[in-house]
Each structure stands twice: as C-alpha cells, then as structure tokens.
Amino acid sequence: MAGPEQQVDGKAEQIDDAELALQGINMLLNNGFKESDELFRKYRTYSPLMSFGASFVSFLNAMMTFEDEKMQMACEDLKATEKLCESDGSGVIETIKNRIRKSMDSQRSGAVVVDRLQRQIIVADCQVYLAVLSFVKQELSAYIKGGWILRKAWKMYNKCYSDIGLLQDAHQRRASSSLPSVEQPAVRENENAVAQPGRETVTAETLGRLKGSVSFGYGLFHLCISMVPPHLLKIVNLLGFPGDRGQGLASLTFASESKDMKAPLATLALLWYHTVVQPFFAPDGTDTRGGLVEAQAILQRKAAIYPSSSLFTFFRGRVQRLECQINSALTSFHEALELATDQREIQHVCLYEIGWCSMIEMNYFDAFKSFERLKNESRWSQCYYAYLTGVCQGAAGDVEGAVNVCNDVQKLFKRKNNQIEQFSVKRAERLKKSSPTKELCIMGVIEVLYLWKALPNCCLSKLQLMSQVLQEVDDASHASLKHLLLGAIHKCLGNTKDAIQSFQLSANDDLGQQSISYVQPYSCYELGCILLENPESTGRGRSLLLQAKECYAGYDFENRLHVRIHSALASMKEVEPQ
Secondary structure (H helix, E strand, O other): OEOOOEEEOOEEEOOEHHHHHHHHHHHHHOOOHHHHHHHHHHOOOOOHHHHHHHHHHHHHHHHHHOOHHHHHHHHHHHHHHHHHHOOOOOOHHHHHHOOOOHHHHOOOOHHHHHHHHHHHHHHHHHHHHHHHHHHOOOOHHHHHHHHHHHHHHHHHHHHHHHHHHHHHHHHHHHHHOOOOOOOOHHHHHHHHHHOOOOOOOOOHHHHHHHHHHHHHHHHHHHHHHOOOOHHHHHHHHHOOOOOOHHHHHHHHHHHHOOOOOOHHHHHHHHHHHHHHHHHHHOOOOOOOOOOHHHHHHHHHHHOOOOOOOHHHHHHHHHHHHHOOOHHHHHHHHHHHHHHOOOOHHHHHHHHHHHHHHHHHOOOHHHHHHHHHHHHHHOOOOHHHHHHHHHHHHHHOOOHHHHHHHHHHHHHOOOOOOOHHHHHHHHHHHHHHHOOOOHHHHHHHHHHHHHHOOOHHHOOHHHHHHHHHHHHOOOOHHHHHHHHHHHHHHHHHHOOHHHHHHHHHHHHOOHHHHHHOOOHHHHHHHHHHHHHHOOHHHHHHHHHHHHHHHHOOOOOOOHHHHHHHHHHHHHHHHHHOOO
C-alpha cells in the first residue's frame, strides 16, 4: 500500500509500506535481526504499518532475552504504535465502539477504508503483545489485566475479520455480475466507500492482504484457546473467547500464503504447532507424527525464500527428531546454532534440542555439555538447566559431580510459581537424599524424556537399553516411578500387555503417590489411553481418564495432564457414532 512522501535522509521518498514491511520480516527470519531492526526504525514514522514492524522487532527482542529494560522498551514502542494508529481523525477506538456514520463514510475513498481497517488490526496486534508482556510478570494483577486486554483485542479481530470477509464477498459479486447486489447492513457503509463511482476502489489483492493480516491474530486466538484445559475454559468463556482448532489452522494457513508482513510469522506459527504443540499434546502418547506431513510441505515450499534461516533450519531439525532421524536432527540443530551467530536466544533453543537429542541417543556426556552451557549462559530457567546438567553428568558416570551440580539447583531457584523449576528443585533434593547411583541418574534422564514426550523419538535399541537399566533399580521408594517409565517404554515398543501390567502396578502404588505425586494420575491416564484403543474396554478407559482428572490435585504438571486428558476425551467424542 503506497503512502505519501516522507523526508528520509533529507530526500523525499515514497515507498510501498506493505511490501517493505514484508521484506523487513523476511530479513529478520533470514538471520538479519540487526538489519531488520534498522530498516523498521528508519521508516518508523512513515506509516502505522512500519511503526508496528519496529514495535514487533522490539517485542521479539524482549521475549528472546526477558531483560527488564528491553521489556519496558517493547511496552513503550507498542504503546507508541497504538497512539499513532489512533491519531487519525476518526480514531480507531471510537471506530470499534461505534459504527461509522453513513455521512462520513460516503465521503471516504477506498484507500481510507483500507487504512482504517489496517489501523484497527495493528491496534489489536499491539494489545496482544502487551498482554503477553503483562503475563510474563506472573502476578495476579498482571494476569487479570492481560485477560481484559486480550478480550479487547479479540473483539477487534472478530469485527475486522467479519468486515473484510463481507467486503471480499461484495467485491466478488461486483466482479462476476453487473446486476445490483443486495448489501449486508453491517458492511454497507464500508462497501459504499470501497466502490463509489469516480472514487478510488479497493482491489482484490489489497483485501486479500488485509484478510491475511487479520487472519494471523484471529487464527492464533482460535488455535490457542482450543487447547485450554476444561477447568480454565470456563474463565476463558467468560471473557468471550472462542476456540475452534480447525478455524485457527485454516486462518493461519491463509495468513501464511498472503502478502502481508505477518505471513512469515503465520508460517512459523504453523511449524510450531505441527512440530511442538501437536506432538506434545497428542491424545495417544506414541502419536508424535500427526503434523509432520504438513510441516514438511511448509518447509519445502519456503526453502527458496529462507535458504539459510536459523529458525527454519531449527524446525527442519524438529521434524527429523520426530521422525526418529536423530543424527540428521543433530546436524540440523548444529547448523542452526552456527547460523544464529547474533541471536543468542535462538542459539539457546538449538543447544536445548542438541541436549535432548543426545539424551535420546543415550550420549549423556554431550547432553551434559549442552545443558551446562545453557546453565551458564541463559538468563532463563537456569534452575532447570542445572538439574538436567546434573542427571546427565551422573548418567555419564560422574555421580559425585552430579551431586555437586544438584547443590546449585536450589541456589538458582528463582520463579516459585514455575512448575518446571519446582520440579527441578524437588528432583535434585530427592536425588541427593537417595544415595545416587548411575542407574538412578539414568532414571532421572528417562523421566524427563517421558514427561516431555520424547520417548517415542527413541529407536528400539535405545528403548531396550533404558528398560534394562530400569530393571536394575531396586530402591522401593522409586518403584512407582520405575513402573510408570517401564510402562511408557513398553508402550513405545508395542508391548501392550506388559505396558498395561506396568501402569497398573504404578497406579496401585500408594507409597509412590506419597513420594512422587504425579505418578498415579499419569499412570491412570496412560492406562486409560491404552484401554480406549479396544472397543471392549472403552468404558473402563474413559473411567480412568476421568479418575485421573477428578481424583488427584496439586501434583507436578497437573495442567499439562489436564490438557492431554481434555484432548483424549475430545477425540473419543469425535469417533463415537452420532
């Protein structure tokens, strides 16, 4: 969308801000973080779209570092963009609250309608990112404030999405027929401005870009809310949020193929869903490949646009890991690590995956090196990285060194409301008190592989080795966890009978409930999922899922299990005869 001339470096310059903004985001994803930031900063005052691009880069920088100064700067940048969007004569917020008067719209050209819709979408985007920055504070007041900000953003997205869709329909009717059309009341005013005789009209391409712009936020809302567990869904529904996963994926797919600046971000969101979210929350613990076909197709389509992108190389590694091609995945993650020279947090994500792949391969020394580097370099989750460093060090044979590292876990414990850090502290203390051995450290590694659903990525020979190690653990206080992990391994190996027996032993171990609180509810869930596969035991399986959901509380990763139970019960409804 071409804009008016602006003085840049003392010279009058006219640009297509929509095209330039897309170039800036593509530059960012091709490892040009600094260059992208400079581009958006240079043209920040040129248009709301370029201002939003600069604010988005600032937001991304804050979320990658979690540094207070950068988070404050991101808040200020986003608010400045909001203010710019609301500085036109009509006022975006006023537009949201009240319908545009016919007398005003009748004098507006199509370009003004596009500008008004673009500003509304940008304000909604800014609201979402401000809510995310608020949530990061992890304070009750911040959660409440963030929730209401999101509610406001959703209303904006929903209205813009509906209006743009109606405008597209009207445009198509005019293009296919010269006969007068019946206008929808909700869009009649905008439609008059879009195609008034003698006035500038809005093209199908422009409407398509706008639809792509709003579809990114609209789709993310649907997709994320669709995965909220039932006990939180009631609160979400009170705020007026929907949650249609199919609609969310369809909207993100549309956005990813548009010419809007958020098309690359929609592509990353789809890759994230197919390679991270879907495998992690799949109802069946062995079904980690649900979205791999879609992810591979996306990577293939975008290969020419992002030939050396650290992020796209990273997601290629995620696909390879889920396909159990661990050596290829390690190569991709190391390549992404080298490409992300100036992107510290992307490097940390790559190191994390290298550590996980090394654990999957039972190469505990390499895993130890990756997590130790993260423990020393990262400003986030150092407590968790310290625990992973310790168990990998012990699994590699240095048990004394593992205990020394576990002593650091408590010192690095900063976020008391964070489940992962709470888990790390409890496990480190338990390991120190139980006369640690190499086998117990390996059990600790297998436990995190299980909790993060990485056991299905292990090859059969590694799973069999893990099973042998677990069989050698004879500490009664670890019996319930041992049987849960053995059940998960048997399930991956296809030994259904042995898996059921192990899960039953774990679920019936009341002593285990006292020592490791999550074991029983997780065992009930795992057993229920297996029984659901047999029509004769579906009822029993459903009862166990409900038992896991309703009879236990206050255990590690409770919300995580509730999401999986929610998915499992929802999948049952989908296959039940109507």
